[in-house]
Amino acid sequence: MARAPLPVSLSLQRLVLQNSAVLAADQHAALLLSGFHPAPTGDALIVSQVQQELWNGSGARPPETHVSFSGTAGDQPGASLDRINAAISDWVGAHAGRLLLGLSFPLVLFIVWQASSLYGWLPDQILPAPSLVWQVLQDRIGDGSLWDDTSISLLRVLRGFTIGAAAGLLLGGLMAASRRFHDYLNPLFLAVSQVPTLGWVPLLILVIGIDEGLKNILVALSVFIPVTLGTYQGIRDVPHAYREVGQVLTFGRTQMLRTIILPAAVPAIFTGLREGLSNGWQTLVAVELLASTEGLGFQMAYGRQLFQLELVIAAMLVIGLIGFVFDFLLGRIENHLQRWKVAA
């Protein structure tokens, strides 16, 4: 975005009158330049109106806005379809090689696995045949038990994640907002975060037993620590210039938080949330392995005891798939919240 020419022909009186507005508009433009793009609501909208007025008054033209569409006005529907087809085949042409190479390694692994079971290199108790794993997956999907275990595990992790993320956002936000609060709570927080989450398991089992409470607390704890750190660092590291803009625009507390601090802290907060969710999922699987009578982790422990490794591997596949989906979803949400960054 090009910087607007300064309104040179302003009369002195007007300059004095609108001095503060010019300053604000200037800061606004500087913000736009630096890639920060608050939504034009409230005061920001007023500022851009003031800006417009200044440009009009000075006779200088407002900067042109370039809006680009993917197609041009004269496009026929058929032509755009052709274009999409062409784009797809371009993409496939460019990525097919990489895709094939990327698939080659899993394919080789799979062939070796298949060959091993075909020629009986390893007993089924050590490495079950792929067909056995497939069979188990089909059976478990067919009788609904896979879905039961998966939904139990998912519910648990979501419950723990919600508690832990809410607490982490709150504590991280408070520690970033108040120096005093930070000084009081941070040492204790650091001390707790030094202990591996699983280290709390024996203590918690003694105090609250092995019920749902145990899973909730452990998952929440493992989510809480990275989310607190991410939120605290994210808010603390919002550039001072951004805050000053908010002050110049006389933003209130909520407006400051909503339009300046939170958008700028999104990447760090989301790093915390993503790590938190992946930690939480990891912890849940561990706790289910150790102390549970249902869920994906329990199925694995069960399969291990019966030496049915096909059950273990089937559960691992589902666990991996869910981990993948979690990471993907949070990534999409993060991108969505960071639209403003792409726009500049």
Place this chain on the structure above:
Amino acid sequence: MSDRINPRLARIWRAIALPLLLLAAWEASTRLSLVDPHLLPPLEDVIARGWTESRNGDFVTALLASLGRDLAGFAIGALIGTTTGLLLGFLRPAQAIFGPTLRVHRQIALFAWVPLIAVWFGAGEPGKIAFIALAAFQPSLINTWRGVQEIPDRFKELAAVLTFSRLDFLRFVGIPAILPAIFTGLKAALIYAWQATIGAELFMTIAPGIGGVMMQGRQLFQMDLVLLTILLLGLVGAGFNTLAGLSETLLLRRRTS
């Protein structure tokens, strides 16, 4: 009030205020028998227990056993992880072939490997070390790989202009540029490995180690022992963090100067 006297004193006071309050609450609740002493033993009992256990050497033995296991697994996993990361970063074909698989592999929760590893390597020492190595492998791989990918293009261009040989490129550009990323990876690997050590000791067969002491404390319902092991775990974790931070600043000092 106190911060007006001396800001430094005030900070120390703020740091210890809450822990002191918690300890006082602990002491008060045991003194007034508000809680079951089985669930929360008196503070002085825990301290006394810690004293005897460290005097008779049980804690030291357990700690050394856990640390040995931890470092063995860490060394294996970090070595393989860092090497793989370098190979993937510098060799384009390797990245194309193994990259996607390793990315997907990362999504499988670490502890989901426990049953499989227990069957393949046994639940004894080899299995535990293999599991710890797996835990250390992932972060060191990912960070090293990313570090190589993120060498700035202008560095490469400069090396091309100066007609560096491959070896010179590595020595003057490659390694100094990747070192911080490798360190980030090793630091994360150290923490992951410590988590995995506790996990392995809780999940696989009971063996001498802090996890073993913890399970013993839980089975005998000796809360003082459990509390002490948690304290020990935290101390080791903090020690690792400090150590990693120190060695990082030492080795990277050249960069900052």
